[in-house]
Structures are given as structure tokens and as C-alpha cells.
Amino acid sequence: MRVDVAFTPAESAAAPTGIVIDVIRATSTICQALAAGYSRVFCTVEVEDARRLRGELKGVTLGGERLGVRIDGFDLGNSPDEYLEPRSPVLAMSTTNGTRAIVAAAERCERVLIGSLLNLDALVDATRSDGEDVVLVCAGVKGAFALDDAYVAGVIAERLGYERTDAAEAAVRLVSSYRSAEEAFRQSRSGRNLIANGPELEADIARCTRAGVLDAVPRFVGMHGVAAEIAA
Amino acid sequence: MRVDVAFTPAESAAAPTGIVIDVIRATSTICQALAAGYSRVFCTVEVEDARRLRGELKGVTLGGERLGVRIDGFDLGNSPDEYLEPRSPVLAMSTTNGTRAIVAAAERCERVLIGSLLNLDALVDATRSDGEDVVLVCAGVKGAFALDDAYVAGVIAERLGYERTDAAEAAVRLVSSYRSAEEAFRQSRSGRNLIANGPELEADIARCTRAGVLDAVPRFVGMHGVAAEIAA
Numbered sequence: 001m002r003v004d005v006a007f008t009p010a011e012s013a014a015a016p017t018g019i020v021i022d023v024i025r026a027t028s029t030i031c032q033a034l035a036a037g038y039s040r041v042f043c044t045v046e047v048e049d050a051r052r053l054r055g056e057l058k059g060v061t062l063g064g065e066r067l068g069v070r071i072d073g074f075d076l077g078n079s080p081d082e083y084l085e086p087r088s089p090v091l092a093m094s095t096t097n098g099t100r101a102i103v104a105a106a107e108r109c110e111r112v113l114i115g116s117l118l119n120l121d122a123l124v125d126a127t128r129s130d131g132e133d134v135v136l137v138c139a140g141v142k143g144a145f146a147l148d149d150a151y152v153a154g155v156i157a158e159r160l161g162y163e164r165t166d167a168a169e170a171a172v173r174l175v176s177s178y179r180s181a182e183e184a185f186r187q188s189r190s191g192r193n194l195i196a197n198g199p200e201l202e203a204d205i206a207r208c209t210r211a212g213v214l215d216a217v218p219r220f221v222g223m224h225g226v227a228a229e230i231a232a
Numbered sequence: 233m234r235v236d237v238a239f240t241p242a243e244s245a246a247a248p249t250g251i252v253i254d255v256i257r258a259t260s261t262i263c264q265a266l267a268a269g270y271s272r273v274f275c276t277v278e279v280e281d282a283r284r285l286r287g288e289l290k291g292v293t294l295g296g297e298r299l300g301v302r303i304d305g306f307d308l309g310n311s312p313d314e315y316l317e318p319r320s321p322v323l324a325m326s327t328t329n330g331t332r333a334i335v336a337a338a339e340r341c342e343r344v345l346i347g348s349l350l351n352l353d354a355l356v357d358a359t360r361s362d363g364e365d366v367v368l369v370c371a372g373v374k375g376a377f378a379l380d381d382a383y384v385a386g387v388i389a390e391r392l393g394y395e396r397t398d399a400a401e402a403a404v405r406l407v408s409s410y411r412s413a414e415e416a417f418r419q420s421r422s423g424r425n426l427i428a429n430g431p432e433l434e435a436d437i438a439r440c441t442r443a444g445v446l447d448a449v450p451r452f453v454g455m456h457g458v459a460a461e462i463a464a
Binding site: 004005007008010011012013141142143144145146147150165166167169170173174176177187188189 | 236237239240242243244245373374375376377378379382397398399401402405406408409419420421
């Protein structure tokens with residue numbers, strides 16, 4: 001079995017199983033929301049498309065952020081800590097990088113899982129029992145490499161123990177170069193953005209590093225219009 | 233001053249100065265050819281376009297390979313060792329990954345330089361005297377991450393000493409994880425392809441690791457039809 005990494009969604013990489021990583025913070029939050037009891041998460045790139053889902057479906061909570069700040073009129077932001085209890089059956093989230101990565105992965109993989117450190121153990125077990133080659137698709141930031149996502153790709157690649165492509169080998173070596181996930185996340189552009197936005201958001205860095213605390217393995221179910229539908 | 237890295241040409245990254253890296257072996261060979269005395273190198277993606285240049289221009293040597301083997305009817309392959317003396321004023325090369333990376337860099341950078349370990353010192357000096365932000369564009373292999381190119385990006389990023397993006401930081405850390413360029417190159421997919429093709433090609437791995445032995449700083453001059461024109 002082989003593990004590959006696409007450090008950005010545009011990178012050419014395909015495998016039967018794709019795992020999307022946007023660890024600070026979209027995929028951490030999706031894992032937390034589904035573990036807490038939301039039955040479905042709909043991810044949209046555009047804010048208006050998330051708002052439209054509230055008109056279309058019953059019992060929809062709106063979550064998401066732009067530049068670290070909760071979106072005007074939305075119920076919740078993008079901190080995993082806001083999703084410890086479900087507020088309705090369905091969550092609609094507007095996230096740019098994460099949603100694009102999910103759609104890109106769905107175009108070239110038979111199945112797409114959602115990865116983070118929070119669900120690390122369950123994710124690795126589910127991937128191993130699928131028994132297929134894997135590509136870890138990092139969401140990155142606006143099409144560019146993100147250190148936090150690459151770090152988590154390295155953690156997953158190492159845990160899988162499969163044969164590694166050049167990219168997977170580089171990701172595993174990146175992990176070895178840090179003392180901890182928190183050190184890597186704090187140095188990343190996404191982590192520095194949280195730190196710059198004050199102690200409340202800074203605390204999310206540590207929240208996203210807790211490995212294996214959730215059992216949820218979110219899977220991409222299909223597109224619902226322009227929204228990517230995710231269920232555990 | 234800031235240094236960024238695009239691990240594949242598709243990755244979103246822009247800066248006034250772009251440095252293209254296809255270290256095994258296209259950019260190493262281009263540096264060697266211009267240092268040896270070729271006045272121009274024309275790079276084309278398609279074999280036929282290189283052949284056409286021989287009809288169009290006077291004194292053209294044809295160089296390049298497909299899957300490690302010299303192209304039928306071409307004068308030379310893709311080993312730097314074949315370019316120690318010029319055979320004519322002009323060299324036309326067919327290289328897929330390197331040429332695509334040069335064209336991608338030219339679309340978003342004001343100036344494009346050609347990087348390798350062979351011209352490391354001269355390249356770093358020229359880049360510093362330009363005094364602009366830099367993006368190191370790795371050619372990769374068929375749109376995927378290549379360990380050898382990423383390694384050289386890390387070497388250049390470290391030597392420049394500029395502020396680093398997430399990608400540049402990851403590349404520098406990748407360098408630290410190897411004892412030598414040769415160790416990294418031998419582990420890379422491109423290096424393993426050379427090793428699989430026999431001792432003559434395997435010897436090119438060591439040839440491409442010799443840091444700073446050439447003074448040439450090849451620059452992209454412009455497009456000549458579908459060919460990227462390079463001069464030192």
C-alpha cells in the first residue's frame with residue numbers, strides 16, 4: 001500500500017482514498033461537530049450558499065469565519081470549542097480552503113475522508129481497513145503550501161506505515177524536525193494568524209493538536225448543489 | 233526580503249524573481265551547457281518542436297531524453313557530462329517538467345533564473361543583487377512533488393537568508409533531515425529512475441550535487457514560439 005501527499009489541492013495526485021486536511025481549523029471543527037452529534041455538515045465556499053441552505057433545509061446551524069472573525073449573521077465561528085454540543089441536526093459551514101480541497105479530492109478519489117489530529121487514531125484505523133492506496137490532500141492557504149496541514153499529513157503518513165512517495169517522505173521528515181505539533185502549528189502562517197487575533201483564537205492552536213481524542217471519521221457523501229456534504 | 237517555494241508549478245506563488253529548479257537533470261544540464269559556451273538554450277516540451285528549431289535556426293545541437301534514454305535522432309541526451317564543450321552556438325532541448333516550470337514561472341515573475349546546485353553561489357549572488365522577493369519554482373515530476381527539487385529549493389532558501397514562507401521553511405527543514413544532497417537525490421523518485429537505468433546514468437546523481445562549480449546564471453529571455461529561450 002502506498003501513501004502520497006498533495007501539499008496543495010492543485011498538485012497532481014490520485015488514489016482510491018483521499019484524506020483532506022485543513023487542520024487550522026476547518027477539518028478539526030468538522031470532526032468535532034460530527035463527533036458531538038451533528039448528523040450532517042455541508043461545506044460551501046461562498047457565505048451566501050451557506051445562508052441559502054438555512055432557507056432550504058430544516059434545523060440548520062450556520063458556522064464559519066472570514067479572517068478569523070465569525071461571519072455576520074452566523075451562529076458560530078470556526079473554533080472546535082464552539083461545536084462541543086449540537087445546536088441542530090445540520091451544520092452549514094462556509095470555509096474556503098477546506099471546501100475547495102474536499103471538492104478537488106472528490107474529483108480524483110473514490111472515497112474522501114476528513115482528517116485532523118483530533119480523529120487521528122480512528123482515521124488511521126478506518127484507512128487501514130479500507131486497504132487502498134491513499135493521498136493526503138492538504139487544503140493549504142489560497143492555493144499555497146501550509147505548514148500545519150503538511151505537518152499533519154506527515155503524522156498520518158508515518159502512522160499508516162505504507163510505502164511513501166517523495167511528497168510523503170518529505171512530510172514525515174517535516175514532522176521529525178519539530179518537537180511537537182504545537183511548535184509546528186505556532187510557526188505556521190495559519191497559527192500566526194490565530195495568535196495575532198488574540199488569546200481566545202490562540203487557544204485553538206492547542207485545541208487542534210490533541211491527537212486521537214475523537215472517534216468520528218467524517219466521509220464526503222456527495223455534492224448537494226454547490227455544498228460538499230459530510231457525514232460520520 | 234522574502235523567499236517562497238512552489239513545490240509544483242501549479243502551486244500558487246508569485247514574486248518579482250522566480251528561480252526554476254529541475255535539478256535531476258534539466259536545469260543542471262542547462263547551467264552546464266551555458267557555462268561551457270552555448271550562447272542560447274531553447275527548451276521545448278515536445279520533441280517535434282526541438283526538431284523544428286534545427287530547421288529554423290543555424291548551428292543547432294539537439295539534446296534531451298525520454299525515460300532516461302536519448303531521443304531518436306538527437307545529438308545528445310540529458311547528462312550534464314555531455315555538455316562540457318559546445319558543439320554549436322545553439323542548443324535545443326526537449327524537457328517536459330523543466331520547460332513547463334519555466335513557462336509557469338515566466339507567467340508570474342518579472343525575471344526567471346535557472347537554478348541547480350552546480351551554479352549555487354553565482355545564483356545566490358545574482359539573486360541578492362537583484363534585491364527582490366523570490367519564489368523558487370520546483371519543476372517536480374508530472375505535476376507532483378519531487379524530493380530532489382524540494383531539497384535544492386531548501387538549500388537556496390537557506391543560503392539567501394531571507395524571511396521564509398511556510399513552504400520555504402519546510403524546504404529548509406527537509407535539507408537538515410539529510411546528511412548530504414547525494415543521500416537526498418538517491419532517495420528521490422528521479423534519482424531512483426537514474427539508478428534503475430544503469431551505472432552511467434547513476435553517475436549523474438553525483439554530478440548534479442557538485443555545489444557552486446559553475447558561474448553561469450541562466451536567465452529566461454522570452455518565448456521563441458513554443459520554446460523558452462535561455463541565456464547566461
